[in-house]
Amino acid sequence: MQRHLTFAATGLAFALAGPAAGETAMRDVREMTISDLQAARTSGSLTTTALVAALLEAAKARAGDNIFITLDEAGARAAAAASDAAGAAASGPLQGVPLVIKDNIAVAGLPNTAGTPALKDWVPATDAPVVARLRAAGAIILGKTNMHELAFGITSNNAAFGAVANAHAPERIAGGSSGGTGAAIGARLAPAGLGTDTGGSVRIPAALNGICGLRPTVGRYPGTGIVPISRTRDTAGPMARSVADLALLDAVITGTTSALADVAPQSIRLGLAAPFTQDLDPETAAVFETALDRLRQAGVTLVPLDLTNIRDLSDQAGFAIALHEIRRDMPAFLAEHRTGVTLDRLVAGIASPDVAHVFAEYVTGTGAIPEAVYRTAMDDLRPRLQAAYAEVFTRERLDALVFPTVPLAATPIATSDRTVRLDGVEVPTFPTFIRNTDPGSNAGIPGLSLPVGLTAQGLPVGLEIDGPAHSDRHLLAVARTLETLLPATPPPALTRSR
Numbered sequence: 001m002q003r004h005l006t007f008a009a010t011g012l013a014f015a016l017a018g019p020a021a022g023e024t025a026m027r028d029v030r031e032m033t034i035s036d037l038q039a040a041r042t043s044g045s046l047t048t049t050a051l052v053a054a055l056l057e058a059a060k061a062r063a064g065d066n067i068f069i070t071l072d073e074a075g076a077r078a079a080a081a082a083s084d085a086a087g088a089a090a091s092g093p094l095q096g097v098p099l100v101i102k103d104n105i106a107v108a109g110l111p112n113t114a115g116t117p118a119l120k121d122w123v124p125a126t127d128a129p130v131v132a133r134l135r136a137a138g139a140i141i142l143g144k145t146n147m148h149e150l151a152f153g154i155t156s157n158n159a160a161f162g163a164v165a166n167a168h169a170p171e172r173i174a175g176g177s178s179g180g181t182g183a184a185i186g187a188r189l190a191p192a193g194l195g196t197d198t199g200g201s202v203r204i205p206a207a208l209n210g211i212c213g214l215r216p217t218v219g220r221y222p223g224t225g226i227v228p229i230s231r232t233r234d235t236a237g238p239m240a241r242s243v244a245d246l247a248l249l250d251a252v253i254t255g256t257t258s259a260l261a262d263v264a265p266q267s268i269r270l271g272l273a274a275p276f277t278q279d280l281d282p283e284t285a286a287v288f289e290t291a292l293d294r295l296r297q298a299g300v301t302l303v304p305l306d307l308t309n310i311r312d313l314s315d316q317a318g319f320a321i322a323l324h325e326i327r328r329d330m331p332a333f334l335a336e337h338r339t340g341v342t343l344d345r346l347v348a349g350i351a352s353p354d355v356a357h358v359f360a361e362y363v364t365g366t367g368a369i370p371e372a373v374y375r376t377a378m379d380d381l382r383p384r385l386q387a388a389y390a391e392v393f394t395r396e397r398l399d400a401l402v403f404p405t406v407p408l409a410a411t412p413i414a415t416s417d418r419t420v421r422l423d424g425v426e427v428p429t430f431p432t433f434i435r436n437t438d439p440g441s442n443a444g445i446p447g448l449s450l451p452v453g454l455t456a457q458g459l460p461v462g463l464e465i466d467g468p469a470h471s472d473r474h475l476l477a478v479a480r481t482l483e484t485l486l487p488a489t490p491p492p493a494l495t496r497s498r
Contacts, residue, residue, distance in 0.1 A: 128225025207462025
């Protein structure tokens with residue numbers, strides 16, 4: 001903490017101290033977590049105006065990485081000045097904290113494109129409730145982040161607004177669909193923000209950019225004002241560089257007032273969930289095994305399990321639910337929010353070939369999911385999936401399941417649209433990257449991705465823990481303990497860009 005306060009002690013002094021000192025000080029300010037920022041603001045050693053200025057300049061320097069769709073420079077500077085002027089009178093838990101918001105979550109006065117051309121002129125008049133609660137706590141919105149078009153993919157290779165660059169390796173994918181939020185936080189352009197998650201869209205970019213991401217239990221956060229895929233599966237989720245910051249954002253959004261409980265390593269039981277732990281890229285496997293060794297040495301109990309039945313049920317239910325519900329939920333959303341866009345116009349304007357194919361074939365085309373198939377998924381398969389999860393958590397007395405968030409690290413943007421190489425074998429991109437995150441999404445349970453180190457190529461690896469439904473605060477408490485046991489992931493080179 002003292003390191004942060006020393007460099008930031010004179011607010012914008014780094015801008016006056018010469019290039020070398022300025023670069024060092026800017027790096028230090030950008031490395032701050034929300035807790036660091038709160039302490040610095042309280043002590044008077046850093047102004048919100050200085051912080052926001054540093055982050056905006058850093059974001060503009062990385063414009064070629066396509067991380068933002070809308071950078072609200074004027075709005076963020078005005079909000080920062082107002083926060084500083086209010087001083088001690090403004091004491092919300094996020095007072096003066098700059099955040100980024102995925103561009104499918106409504107922010108009043110800013111375009112809400114959902115990453116697709118047909119919505120580029122839609123400017124919501126009101127915040128989505130998740131954003132309103134963050135702003136009521138004092139948060140400042142820096143801008144709206146880029147994403148996989150309409151949240152229908154995991155690379156964030158967006159043909160309309162550009163492919164989002166990974167925070168650690170700009171020539172590689174940022175993950176998706178919340179790739180812009182993940183890259184912004186990983187690249188130290190913001191301390192935290194919001195994404196959305198239908199099948200892994202918070203946790204996948206968190207893993208690939210070396211940060212933390214929480215998918216809460218479905219229904220824990222309000223979904224109003226968020227461009228939908230599936231009301232059964234969709235949820236907003238916080239992303240940050242520490243579990244403590246995730247817990248704070250979760251508390252603000254849900255109105256939780258109690259602190260996280262302390263959880264001793266020796267009391268934690270994690271289910272080592274095959275087949276989620278199998279068929280991994282060798283480098284991902286090596287980083288994951290090193291992390292498991294650390295947990296064992298600290299006294300965490302790892303319980304080997306075979307969850308093939310859970311994966312099978314998930315595979316049968318997931319796409320039937322999502323692809324049927326978007327045909328119902330998207331037109332209703334477009335009309336309710338007076339976007340002036342119909343489903344047909346939305347589909348006609350899709351720029352990304354992979355997303356256009358899915359909509360033309362499986363949403364509005366001949367491959368659309370019949371009502372009978374959807375009802376089987378909702379009335380039979382999904383309840384059986386939820387029961388299977390509940391049974392294994394209870395039987396084995398587990399706090400959570402543990403597995404690699406994704407089976408491989410970030411792959412090159414240029415070659416990742418259709419297939420990627422996994423341990424020397426060409427495999428389809430989308431199902432490979434959602435393989436481990438999708439089952440918990442279909443069941444609606446909470447999942448949290450933690451960074452656990454880098455591959456030999458310097459690419460982040462994520463470890464996921466999934467907990468029982470509605471165990472979100474306990475899952476966060478367990479994750480906070482695990483975070484202290486696992487190796488820290490080094491930051492990227494902050495000035496690097498394509």
